[in-house]
Amino acid sequence: DTAVSQTPKYLVTQMGNDKSIKCEQNLGHDTMYWYKQDSKKFLKIMFSYNNKELIINETVPNRFSPKSPDKAHLNLHINSLELGDSAVYFCASSHRYRELFFGEGSRLTVL
């Protein structure tokens, strides 16, 4: 059983479109995260939710909107996609302040 699963794994879309990435964890964790890995492979946190409450909201354009319907799910919706949004987006989960477990990543390509 996959601990942290993201869908889709690959996403190719045109500029201006809206897309969503879904994340689910079956580890019973109370905290979930979205990280962005850019072309230089640097990982930067975007959002974090603890018990469905937003606790980290980094300097991210408001075109990015996370949503946590329950503790096991954290989805990421992106409006009006731009070329610079092309990256790999990683979902992760943990007990708060504990070891993080990552999904396999969702590679977004904006044309």
Add this chain to the structure above:
Amino acid sequence: KQEVTQIPAALSVPEGENLVLNCSFTDSAIYNLQWFRQDPGKGLTSLLLIQSSQREQTSGRLNASLDKSSGRSTLYIAASQPGDSATYLCAVFFGNEKLTFGTGTRLTIIP
């Protein structure tokens, strides 16, 4: 500003040798430090987590140390194998809820 630095960015080592990867961080007020490995096109795999009250953690051929006062951690890999080739990432949980990543060291083990 809380930053995590990993030097060198890339390292090549003959198979069978022992090696050390370095990580430094700017703020000694940390919750924990984690080491991950990332294989090309894959997600991150957690290797070791050291709590702020600990000095080291061991798992198989891996040993991670933590010196908060100097803001340094090392990951020691014994008897390196070609399967150890990957990018190794150090990440620090600072008191601001954020797990901050270093830029990684790309390790190549030469058969």
